[in-house]
Amino acid sequence: MTPTITAFERSPDGGKGLARDTRVRWALEEVGQPYEVRLVSFAAMKEPAHLALHPFGQIPTYEEGDLAVFETGAIVFHIAEKHVGLLPEDAHARARAITWMFAALNTVEPPILDLSTAKMVEGDKPWAQERLPLVKDRIRVRLGQLSARLDDADWLDGAFSAGDLLMVSVLLRLRMSGILDEYPNLAAYVARGEARPAYQRAFAAQLAINSPAT
Amino acid sequence: MTPTITAFERSPDGGKGLARDTRVRWALEEVGQPYEVRLVSFAAMKEPAHLALHPFGQIPTYEEGDLAVFETGAIVFHIAEKHVGLLPEDAHARARAITWMFAALNTVEPPILDLSTAKMVEGDKPWAQERLPLVKDRIRVRLGQLSARLDDADWLDGAFSAGDLLMVSVLLRLRMSGILDEYPNLAAYVARGEARPAYQRAFAAQLAINSPAT
The missing domain is CATH 1.20.1050.10 (Glutathione S-transferase Yfyf (Class Pi); Chain A, domain 2)
Incomplete structure (x- = not known):
């Protein structure tokens, strides 16, 4: 199942890669998992639909079937647990x-x-x-x-x-x-x-x- | 195997429970795991022996046999993975x-x-x-x-x-x-x-x- 992440419609850093979706993209690329991206405007981030996914009104979020998680560290960890390559087996x-x-x-x-x-x-x-x-x-x-x-x-x-x-x-x-x-x-x-x-x-x-x- | 955690010899908060060892103690108590505590002075926290356990010279640390981890979140997660009671099975x-x-x-x-x-x-x-x-x-x-x-x-x-x-x-x-x-x-x-x-x-x-x- 292809996961969907959210990212800024326009990143405040203008594309320097400092927005946190880059961390999640990087993790997905490391494990070879294709993904979809849904762009969110600053206004939409504070709307109920996005707050239901991310109570603090931020990006990224991660949706995969009926699983929805937020918080970059938790998303990267979820990807690392689900795939080989980001956490040692020992x-x-x-x-x-x-x-x-x-x-x-x-x-x-x-x-x-x-x-x-x-x-x-x-x-x-x-x-x-x-x-x-x-x-x-x-x-x-x-x-x-x-x-x-x-x-x-x-x-x-x-x-x-x-x-x-x-x-x-x-x-x-x-x-x-x-x-x-x-x-x-x-x-x-x-x-x-x-x-x-x-x-x-x-x-x-x-x-x-x-x-x-x- | 009984794990050993470190805590302040004298907590800066004087016992209000805000030092981070309280979080680890709480997790260990929730799962019913007995533990040992080694107290560390502020001076000893910056010494090589403690820095080998915790590169940022803080408490708590967690030792269990030949496993040593630091960072409260990681320790609580380790305890939660090892025991039943702190993370859902689903x-x-x-x-x-x-x-x-x-x-x-x-x-x-x-x-x-x-x-x-x-x-x-x-x-x-x-x-x-x-x-x-x-x-x-x-x-x-x-x-x-x-x-x-x-x-x-x-x-x-x-x-x-x-x-x-x-x-x-x-x-x-x-x-x-x-x-x-x-x-x-x-x-x-x-x-x-x-x-x-x-x-x-x-x-x-x-x-x-x-x-x-x-």
């Missing part, structure tokens, strides 16, 4: 890969999202410039720890997993800030993720919607 | 319960943690008072959506699940702020969680460490 290695999924979303992403909020939502506030270095330093604490753990490995724990997929996706948000380049092994890790053919296909698919003329 | 209901686990940690908790940061880390900054209402309003957006979804149900999707365990734990952080009481159905939901015997045992166990004299 039970302990699998538990560690799932650990990195949660770590990406719950420990590494929050300070990175704070930076987006500080710039985009509070960028015109009188405290914006003075506060920004504090926000960036909280990101550096996490990146320093992550960089130490990754060391010179290709991926976080053995073979590429859904944990890497989410961690690379989270770190990609930092590219424009320059902070990622302060950690050469993390920058190389992100580049390895982006170089995967499945990521390339996912990126191209979202770009085709957001920059149809290019 | 595949679709299970996927939805996992969705709520990620939603609690990745969508609802981040703005709530921002409030802690705004008060505890940036409380002495010149912008603290003017910025606080913005932070609180971002929490209200999420609580309003969550309140609408929960409606008059007891739990988020059918029977109590690991998704409720994490959502209640996340919302408990808000009690002192008074914001939770603006949403009577959410306040009642949290109270239902706290009333569970497993939560009571988990709370008492962490309190015994943090307030040994009481």
Whole structure:
């Protein structure tokens, strides 16, 4: 059964691949699962029909027959459980890969999202410039720890997993800030993720919607 | 095999149950799994021995034989997969319960943690008072959506699940702020969680460490 995901009709990032549907597209491409996309406008995201699928009025959602789930981490996990390729078969290695999924979303992403909020939502506030270095330093604490753990490995724990997929996706948000380049092994890790053919296909698919003329 | 978790030697909250080991204790109590606790000082959390278990230098960690995992969401999920009682058996209901686990940690908790940061880390900054209402309003957006979804149900999707365990734990952080009481159905939901015997045992166990004299 072909699943259907939702994505922004017009992504706020203009096709840089930072909207969360890219994470789900990437997971589906890694496992070779074709999918349909339903585009949703900002207005429609707050309408009852979409809120029934996603109570927080966001994208992506995932529908497959009579199963409907939301929340990117849960969707990627569902895809990883259903197909081979995103989680190791060994039970302990699998538990560690799932650990990195949660770590990406719950420990590494929050300070990175704070930076987006500080710039985009509070960028015109009188405290914006003075506060920004504090926000960036909280990101550096996490990146320093992550960089130490990754060391010179290709991926976080053995073979590429859904944990890497989410961690690379989270770190990609930092590219424009320059902070990622302060950690050469993390920058190389992100580049390895982006170089995967499945990521390339996912990126191209979202770009085709957001920059149809290019 | 009895698992060992780590917890703060002295919790910053003085035993209010907001440290994340309480979430893991609660999950273990729900499924009836005895556990050992190793207490860790703030200094030891940043030492190599603990960083080998938890690269971000936090608690809790979970060790069971030669398996070691960190990240509260991943630990609760591991417990839920290993035992009966925290995830439904039906595949679709299970996927939805996992969705709520990620939603609690990745969508609802981040703005709530921002409030802690705004008060505890940036409380002495010149912008603290003017910025606080913005932070609180971002929490209200999420609580309003969550309140609408929960409606008059007891739990988020059918029977109590690991998704409720994490959502209640996340919302408990808000009690002192008074914001939770603006949403009577959410306040009642949290109270239902706290009333569970497993939560009571988990709370008492962490309190015994943090307030040994009481």
